[in-house]
Amino acid sequence: xxxxxxxxxxxxxxxxxxxxxxxxxxxxxxxxxxxxxxxxxxxxxxxxxxxxxxxxxxxxxxxxxxxxxxxxxxxxxxxxxxxxxxxxxxxxxxxxxxxxxxxxxxxxxxxxxxxxxxxxxxxxxxxxxxxxxxxxxxxxxxxxxxxxxxxxxxxxxxxxxxxxxxxxxxxxxxxxxxxxxxxxxxxxxxxxxxxxxxxxxxxxxxxxxxxxxxxxxxxxxxxxxxxxxxxxxxxxxxxxxxxxxxxxxxxxxxxxxxxxxxxxxxxxxxxxxxxxxxxxxxxxxxxxxxxxxxxxxxxxxxxxxxxxxxxxxxxxxxxxx
Amino acid sequence: xxxxxxxxxxxxxxxxxxxxxxxxxxxxxxxxxxxxxxxxxxxxxxxxxxxxxxxxxxxxxxxxxxxxxxxxxxxxxxxxxxxxxxxxxxxxxxxxxxxxxxxxxxxxxxxxxxxxxxxxxxxxxxxxxxxxxxxxxxxxxxxxxxxxxxxxxxxxxxxxxxxxxxxxxxxxxxxxxxxxxxxxxxxxxxxxxxxxxxxxxxxxxxxxxxxxxxxxxxxxxxxxxxxxxxxxxxxxxxxxxxxxxxxxxxxxxxxxxxxxxxxxxxxxxxxxxxxxxxxxxxxxxxxxxxxxxxxxxxxxxxxxxxxxxxxxxxxxxxxxx
Numbered sequence: 001x002x003x004x005x006x007x008x009x010x011x012x013x014x015x016x017x018x019x020x021x022x023x024x025x026x027x028x029x030x031x032x033x034x035x036x037x038x039x040x041x042x043x044x045x046x047x048x049x050x051x052x053x054x055x056x057x058x059x060x061x062x063x064x065x066x067x068x069x070x071x072x073x074x075x076x077x078x079x080x081x082x083x084x085x086x087x088x089x090x091x092x093x094x095x096x097x098x099x100x101x102x103x104x105x106x107x108x109x110x111x112x113x114x115x116x117x118x119x120x121x122x123x124x125x126x127x128x129x130x131x132x133x134x135x136x137x138x139x140x141x142x143x144x145x146x147x148x149x150x151x152x153x154x155x156x157x158x159x160x161x162x163x164x165x166x167x168x169x170x171x172x173x174x175x176x177x178x179x180x181x182x183x184x185x186x187x188x189x190x191x192x193x194x195x196x197x198x199x200x201x202x203x204x205x206x207x208x209x210x211x212x213x214x215x216x217x218x219x220x221x222x223x224x225x226x227x228x229x230x231x232x233x234x235x236x237x238x239x240x241x242x243x244x245x246x247x248x249x250x251x252x253x254x255x256x257x258x259x260x261x262x263x264x265x266x267x268x269x270x271x272x273x274x275x276x277x278x279x280x281x282x283x284x285x286x287x288x289x290x291x292x293x294x295x296x297x298x299x300x301x302x303x304x305x306x307x308x309x310x311x312x313x314x315x316x317x318x319x320x321x
Numbered sequence: 322x323x324x325x326x327x328x329x330x331x332x333x334x335x336x337x338x339x340x341x342x343x344x345x346x347x348x349x350x351x352x353x354x355x356x357x358x359x360x361x362x363x364x365x366x367x368x369x370x371x372x373x374x375x376x377x378x379x380x381x382x383x384x385x386x387x388x389x390x391x392x393x394x395x396x397x398x399x400x401x402x403x404x405x406x407x408x409x410x411x412x413x414x415x416x417x418x419x420x421x422x423x424x425x426x427x428x429x430x431x432x433x434x435x436x437x438x439x440x441x442x443x444x445x446x447x448x449x450x451x452x453x454x455x456x457x458x459x460x461x462x463x464x465x466x467x468x469x470x471x472x473x474x475x476x477x478x479x480x481x482x483x484x485x486x487x488x489x490x491x492x493x494x495x496x497x498x499x500x501x502x503x504x505x506x507x508x509x510x511x512x513x514x515x516x517x518x519x520x521x522x523x524x525x526x527x528x529x530x531x532x533x534x535x536x537x538x539x540x541x542x543x544x545x546x547x548x549x550x551x552x553x554x555x556x557x558x559x560x561x562x563x564x565x566x567x568x569x570x571x572x573x574x575x576x577x578x579x580x581x582x583x584x585x586x587x588x589x590x591x592x593x594x595x596x597x598x599x600x601x602x603x604x605x606x607x608x609x610x611x612x613x614x615x616x617x618x619x620x621x622x623x624x625x626x627x628x629x630x631x632x633x634x635x636x637x638x639x640x641x642x
Contacts (some may be wrong), residue, residue, distance in 0.1 A: 073612060082612065109625070147578070149475055156580020160613045166577040168570050168608055171491055180573070180608040196640050249489050253574065254499070256487040259477020287489055287501040291394060291403065292481045315497050 004058055005313040006051055008068040009114065012036060012086030015043070017050040018271045018306075019058060020313035024125040026306065030059050036087050043087070046194075048102045055103070065108030065319070066099065067312030069117035071144070074159050079111045082159065085142075085177075110315050116153050116162060118266065118303075119146025120311030122241075126303040134262045135254055136301065137164060139247075139269035142177070143185040146256065153315075165189070169249045187246035190222045190269050196239045202230025208233030226272045237275065244276030255288040255296055260321045266301025273300060325379055327372055327425075329389040330435065330621045330626075331374070332346075333407030336364070339370040339627075340379060341634035345446040347627065348437030349378050357408050364408070364612060369423045376424070386429030386640070387420065388633030389577025390438035392465070395480050400432045403480065406463075406498075412441040414439035431636050437474050437483060439587065439624075441632030447624040455583045456575055457622065458485060460590035463498070464506040467632075468579065490570045511543045511590050515611075517560045518546045529554035547593045558596065568603025576609040576617055587622025594621060 003028060003188025011018040019028045030050045036043055079096020081087065096104065096109050119128075119136035128134040132151045138144040143165030147154040154161045165185035166178050173182025174195070186192060199209050201217040204240060209228040213220045224291075228236035251263055275297075284293060303310055325348060330337040333355060340349045351374045353367045376384065393405025400417020402408065417430045440449075440457035449455045453472040459465040464486030468475040475482045486506035487499050494503025495516070507513055522531055522538040530549040532539045549557035572584055586594075598619075605614060626632055 128567040133482075149470055150473065154469065154470055154579065156613065157582040157614050157616050158580055160610060161454075161578065161580035163577040163580075163610055163613075166608075166610060167488075167574040169489065169492065171570055178610060249492055253488040254578070257482065257575070257578065258475065259479055259484075261478040262327035288488075289481060289484055289487055289499060291479050292477065292484075295478050 035139030113142030118307040121307035139267035184250035240275035244279030248280035252287035436465030438632030440629040442628035460588035505571035561596035565600030569601035573608035
């Protein structure tokens with residue numbers, strides 16, 4: 001009998017559900033808007049309805065369990081959303097119990113942080129196949145990260161490990177959403193790129209960047225900054241250069257702390273690889289210890305938006321339960 | 322039959338050997354000067370003679386194995402000293418094979434980094450009893466660290482993990498011995514305290530610090546800086562304040578990355594706890610995420626110089642071999 005896992009990516013914008021088999025092949029997908037502002041009960045109904053739609057395709061005994069990835073701090077033992085910036089109102093929500101009270105009652109349900117499951121997805125089917133010591137950084141609006149050591153996810157005492165976006169890379173740096181100053185996330189995320197670009201638009205009305213976004217500075221996107229940089233605009237290039245250097249400072253610290261085999265970079269910002277990575281590499285060569293620096297491979301993610309779904313499925317396939 | 326492990330602390334100054342039983346009681350100790358400049362063969366002879374002296378006290382069948390802690394990068398699988406700053410000339414030295422070729426040939430021999438075994442010693446018999454996620458920082462001339470996750474030491478791909486002394490805490494900071502700038506070690510070790518004190522002696526001839534070290538600035542010790550600070554000298558206090566803040570920046574990053582239950586601070590500098598720790602704590606509260614910051618206990622080491630011997634013994638008692 002061929003088993004599948006129902007994998008869930010519960011994000012602030014969309015609920016995505018997929019049936020994934022033990023080879024990591026996605027057999028069926030469903031997507032719903034999250035509409036978190038409608039409240040917990042409504043989000044839960046949408047999630048269960050999406051799960052049902054996928055479930056109906058597979059007879060009951062083919063389902064091995066349910067794996068869920070969520071942005072936020074998760075109590076993985078209790079299956080509770082401790083704290084989530086994207087799902088406001090869900091702090092303390094006992095998601096596993098709620099799902100277990102639905103038609104899924106007899107199935108194994110595992111819940112983990114989205115960056116953690118993405119790291120596991122890359123290890124299973126992506127840039128980290130066969131790698132036991134791996135760090136996966138997701139460079140988006142924020143910077144998420146998942147850390148795998150000895151082939152296992154590192155959760156820490158509260159399921160909060162892997163918040164590498166909140167390494168301090170410049171003690172006097174800009175304010176981060178977390179309350180700290182100079183976090184990696186405040187200096188190397190899409191948010192950082194946009195902040196620097198808005199500042200640059202003001203200072204450099206003659207720039208190529210300004211031509212691409214002439215009216216409302218707030219309308220600037222990382223894509224516009226990237227295209228300007230590709231076109232040779234020095235103002236835009238400097239933004240990626242700085243972002244790349246701070247990323248390198250953060251990665252060098254991670255390398256010195258954990259001596260990983262591979263660091264995987266995913267998320268929207270990673271698509272600007274050619275513009276930031278040379279500077280990232282330069283900082284790593286300067287700041288990481290020689291042996292681990294020579295060892296580590298730094299590679300782009302390959303699973304894209306499916307990394308989290310794949311990793312959530314992997315956790316259920318490989319759970320001891 | 323009561324088993325003991327022969328535990329070794331192979332340092333740049335002394336070779337220390339002890340017999341330790343399964344309860345962590347030290348039954349017999351021996352010490353020899355390392356005299357590393359006499360060459361590998363001579364150091365090996367001293368080490369084997371120290372081991373023999375302890376061995377003779379216990380009949381052969383009482384010895385479970387040999388555990389060795391060494392400052393430097395260790396290939397734990399092969400038992401090779403990859404690179405050691407304190408034992409020059411030993412890079413690439415196959416210590417386990419050399420010991421196995423001696424009278425110890427039938428015994429399990431395990432070799433690991435000194436900061437790693439110290440962390441394990443604190444977990445077994447010191448400040449980390451019962452703790453599964455633990456970081457131990459040794460604040461001495463440099464800053465060593467050992468990381469324990471899920472109850473196991475983190476070695477990384479080359480046995481180089483746990484070099485938390487080389488987190489960048491200030492990208493523009495002073496040069497570190499490793500080649501990087503602004504490492505935690507360059508800003509929060511005894512070396513950093515002495516560097517700042519030498520600078521302060523020049524700038525503040527009126528200070529209490531200067532009274533304690535009036536002639537040769539190079540003669541300054543961390544103990545003099547500490548005593549001046551205790552006596553109320555603002556110049557000396559500022560040195561511990563800055564050192565404490567940088568330590569806090571580094572620990573906050575470690576907390577955000579690993580969400581440990583406990584951080585243990587050992588080494589000579591940790592004895593100045595009352596002078597630096599209030600500032601360390603302040604930075605951690607500002608920079609670490611709320612849940613892991615509320616969770617973590619930051620405590621002084623309790624095993625002192627024996628932490629490494631105890632940890633080396635623990636590794637052998639709990640090895641699968």
